Amino acid sequence: MFKGGFNRAAIAAFCLALGAGAAEAQDWQHAQNNINGPLTLHSQGSFFVGGQDTTSDALNSGSPSSGTVTTDQMYVQFQIPESRGKGKTPVIMIHGCCLSSKSWEETPDGRMGWNEYFVRNGYATFLPDQVTRARSGFDATILNEIALGLDGKTAKDIPYIYSIGHEGAYTSFRFGATNGVPYKGEQFPVAYVEQFYKQMIPDMNDFLGVGQPPGLYVGPNPTYNNLSQLAIQLGGAVIIGHSESGFFPENAALVSTKDIKGMVSIEPGGSCTTVNPETQPLTAAQIKTLARIPTLIIFGDNLNGGWLNSYANCQQYAAAITQAGGDITFIHLPDIGIKGNSHMMMLDKNNLQVADVIIQWIEKHVDK
Amino acid sequence: MFKGGFNRAAIAAFCLALGAGAAEAQDWQHAQNNINGPLTLHSQGSFFVGGQDTTSDALNSGSPSSGTVTTDQMYVQFQIPESRGKGKTPVIMIHGCCLSSKSWEETPDGRMGWNEYFVRNGYATFLPDQVTRARSGFDATILNEIALGLDGKTAKDIPYIYSIGHEGAYTSFRFGATNGVPYKGEQFPVAYVEQFYKQMIPDMNDFLGVGQPPGLYVGPNPTYNNLSQLAIQLGGAVIIGHSESGFFPENAALVSTKDIKGMVSIEPGGSCTTVNPETQPLTAAQIKTLARIPTLIIFGDNLNGGWLNSYANCQQYAAAITQAGGDITFIHLPDIGIKGNSHMMMLDKNNLQVADVIIQWIEKHVDK
Numbered sequence: 076m077f078k079g080g081f082n083r084a085a086i087a088a089f090c091l092a093l094g095a096g097a098a099e100a101q102d103w104q105h106a107q108n109n110i111n112g113p114l115t116l117h118s119q120g121s122f123f124v125g126g127q128d129t130t131s132d133a134l135n136s137g138s139p140s141s142g143t144v145t146t147d148q149m150y151v152q153f154q155i156p157e158s159r160g161k162g163k164t165p166v167i168m169i170h171g172c173c174l175s176s177k178s179w180e181e182t183p184d185g186r187m188g189w190n191e192y193f194v195r196n197g198y199a200t201f202l203p204d205q206v207t208r209a210r211s212g213f214d215a216t217i218l219n220e221i222a223l224g225l226d227g228k229t230a231k232d233i234p235y236i237y238s239i240g241h242e243g244a245y246t247s248f249r250f251g252a253t254n255g256v257p258y259k260g261e262q263f264p265v266a267y268v269e270q271f272y273k274q275m276i277p278d279m280n281d282f283l284g285v286g287q288p289p290g291l292y293v294g295p296n297p298t299y300n301n302l303s304q305l306a307i308q309l310g311g312a313v314i315i316g317h318s319e320s321g322f323f324p325e326n327a328a329l330v331s332t333k334d335i336k337g338m339v340s341i342e343p344g345g346s347c348t349t350v351n352p353e354t355q356p357l358t359a360a361q362i363k364t365l366a367r368i369p370t371l372i373i374f375g376d377n378l379n380g381g382w383l384n385s386y387a388n389c390q391q392y393a394a395a396i397t398q399a400g401g402d403i404t405f406i407h408l409p410d411i412g413i414k415g416n417s418h419m420m421m422l423d424k425n426n427l428q429v430a431d432v433i434i435q436w437i438e439k440h441v442d443k
Numbered sequence: 444m445f446k447g448g449f450n451r452a453a454i455a456a457f458c459l460a461l462g463a464g465a466a467e468a469q470d471w472q473h474a475q476n477n478i479n480g481p482l483t484l485h486s487q488g489s490f491f492v493g494g495q496d497t498t499s500d501a502l503n504s505g506s507p508s509s510g511t512v513t514t515d516q517m518y519v520q521f522q523i524p525e526s527r528g529k530g531k532t533p534v535i536m537i538h539g540c541c542l543s544s545k546s547w548e549e550t551p552d553g554r555m556g557w558n559e560y561f562v563r564n565g566y567a568t569f570l571p572d573q574v575t576r577a578r579s580g581f582d583a584t585i586l587n588e589i590a591l592g593l594d595g596k597t598a599k600d601i602p603y604i605y606s607i608g609h610e611g612a613y614t615s616f617r618f619g620a621t622n623g624v625p626y627k628g629e630q631f632p633v634a635y636v637e638q639f640y641k642q643m644i645p646d647m648n649d650f651l652g653v654g655q656p657p658g659l660y661v662g663p664n665p666t667y668n669n670l671s672q673l674a675i676q677l678g679g680a681v682i683i684g685h686s687e688s689g690f691f692p693e694n695a696a697l698v699s700t701k702d703i704k705g706m707v708s709i710e711p712g713g714s715c716t717t718v719n720p721e722t723q724p725l726t727a728a729q730i731k732t733l734a735r736i737p738t739l740i741i742f743g744d745n746l747n748g749g750w751l752n753s754y755a756n757c758q759q760y761a762a763a764i765t766q767a768g769g770d771i772t773f774i775h776l777p778d779i780g781i782k783g784n785s786h787m788m789m790l791d792k793n794n795l796q797v798a799d800v801i802i803q804w805i806e807k808h809v810d811k
Contacts, residue, residue, distance in 0.1 A: 111486075113483050113484065113485060114484045114486070114487065115481050115482070115483045115484075117481060118482070120548060120555075121545060121548040122553070123638060123641040123642070126641045128637075128640075131608065134607070134608050134611075135603065136601055136602070136604050136605075142608020142609060142610050142611055143610060143640075144609070144640075144643075145637075145640045145643070150545065150641075152548070157481055175578045176578075177518065180488060181490060185488070185490070191487065209543075209577045209578045209580075210544075210572070210578065210642070212577075212642075212643070212644030212645065214606075215604045216606075218586070218604055219604055219606075221598045221601060222601035224598065229598060230589045231590070233504055233586055233589060233590035234504070236504050236583045236587055236590075237502070237503045237504075238502045238503065238582075238583050238584075238587075239510075240508075240509070240510020240511050240512060241496070241510060241511040241512070241513075242511060243502075269513075270490070272496075272511075272513045273491040273494045273513050273516040273518075274491070274518075274578070275512075275513070275580070276579075276580030276581070277580065277581065
């Protein structure tokens with residue numbers, strides 16, 4: 076009978092004894108080592124923002140079946156520190172392509188993620204899963220219609236689904252220039268990269284706009300509106316976006332600036348002009364609107380390929396916001412002495428150091 | 444500038460002022476009302492169990508693209524109470540069809556879920572998302588192969604995907620016999636049923652066994668093995684399953700009984716013989732194996748349709764386990780004076796009362 080709390084020695088012995096399962100047991104051992112002192116919460120929970128009722132004629136792919144389903148809803152988990160977040164604007168963290176809010180939790184090597192670190196620093200944190208991803212779900216109707224041959228739909232109508240392979244992630248997330256060979260001084264915990272690969276899941280944003288040309292979804296994304304609504308429900312929030320969602324804070328602000336107190340764009344995927352629709356250049360009026368909200372843009376080290384384009388584009392964006400009288404800070408981490416950071420800087424070995432950069436910015440530009 | 448912690452009066456005013464958004468603001472208001480005193484954790488985090496590398500020739504549906512993806516991994520979030528779970532066997536809670544581990548979190552009307560209640564009662568809790576669901580992800584290769592027409596694959600090869608409509612859920616989850624009309628004394632918070640519908644997401648278990656006849660997946664499910672591995676990593680666990688996963692604890696035990704200290708089967712979907720494959724009757728040897736682990740089976744009120752079959756079948760199973768010398772408890776909640784419970788008893792208004800039934804059983808049969 077198990078009676079003694081968690082027995083680390085037993086788990087360590089298990090790791091040594093077992094071959095194939097050792098890495099997994101090690102995960103859990105790491106998890107137990109994630110001891111930063113007790114964490115006291117005022118409260119925690121999860122809820123949904125947005126969503127609407129839609130009638131589906133293809134609830135399953137076995138036989139035609141009609142009913143109502145909810146679509147476009149956004150799952151949000153939250154934790155409020157014992158201080159109830161007093162004096163600190165709540166933080167919403169929205170994950171990137173092919174990922175879920177797992178990005179903000181425990182790192183692949185078992186260290187504390189940004190969700191907990193922000194809570195320990197007195198911030199209430201709100202972690203959505205993007206609409207069509209993970210616990211937010213997606214509308215499977217189109218796939219079932221195709222399977223059933225309804226309305227003349229065929230395999231050509233399957234929306235664009237994007238999975239990133241290990242090899243592509245290794246280089247594009249900048250763990251190294253070549254698959255399996257880390258950059259010198261690389262901060263990503265590459266010894267645990269297999270654990271990271273487990274959190275990569277298919278990106279189904281194109282399910283939001285069936286009929287678009289193949290490519291990641293470029294139309295109006297309900298996540299923008301949901302983020303805006305969430306900020307309003309909180310009575311004020313800083314929105315942190317990353318990669319695919321790097322410009323989601325700005326897109327949410329273009330829905331409504333109300334209660335968006337700050338925007339943090341971490342290595343926006345594509346560019347700093349991925350507004351709704353993504354291909355449309357920002358207008359002067361939009362720049363003026365966005366300039367009303369303090370903004371922080373962050374890029375890590377070893378920028379390559381498309382990231383160099385994003386970097387240049389975001390610098391142009393920053394110049395435009397400054398020109399419009401806005402308060403925008405552009406940080407290239409190596410320039411402030413923080414080197415070796417990958418695209419997944421919230422999971423890097425120095426992830427808390429990067430978090431401190433954001434926290435200090437919030438203190439100076441939002442909660443001043 | 445937001446400076447004063449969460450301002451409930453302001454949110455209440457917002458609810459009154461706003462028409463369409465009021466329900467959502469109310470969610471958050473409820474979330475804030477979820478005050479049961481501070482919660483102190485020893486630690487928390489998330490990790491993955493299982494998973495394997497697979498080569499995909501269709502990483503996306505736009506053009507053929509090859510690479511390695513991880514499949515069959517299981518996301519697990521956990522919280523360990525300040526007591527470090529001393530004297531109490533950790534609890535794994537695995538959700539049912541068309542749902543994620545959101546099932547165990549905050550209820551649709553903003554009350555505490557079983558995850559937090561068990562932690563507050565001194566249990567370390569582990570909440571997986573089933574393989575192919577939510578943060579565990581799924582292998583999109585087959586859909587992309589169909590979209591690209593690779594290997595002669597056509598729309599007929601789309602795996603079975605199952606979404607449950609609102610109307611079907613209302614009656615089959617036993618909120619009422621007729622859609623929109625709750626049973627007298629119904630315990631499900633039907634005033635917030637729209638919030639519940641937001642957590643229903645497509646069931647893609649058939650992606651684990653492409654080529655099966657249409658129907659929910661009936662072959663070997665990696666979740667069984669992952670649950671077994673998780674119990675072993677924890678050095679002992681009670682596994683609680685519900686509905687589709689109601690018999691997952693038993694299926695995990697048929698992989699290995701090692702470190703499965705107790706099994707709780709809440710209204711198993713289908714029957715108490717849904718072993719691997721589901722259509723195969725349990726053998727005498729399997730019954731003997733399962734009889735080695737203390738088991739609790741729970742059914743709620745207003746049983747109808749298929750639930751009456753499950754109930755009868757699980758009673759037969761309990762008789763067989765007893766015959767084999769096992770320790771099995773079968774509880775029909777109305778028989779012990781707990782009335783009106785739906786299939787989603789972890790979300791019902793008396794959800795903590797039902798949790799107490801499980802906790803008391805664990806105390807008497809597992810941690811004795």
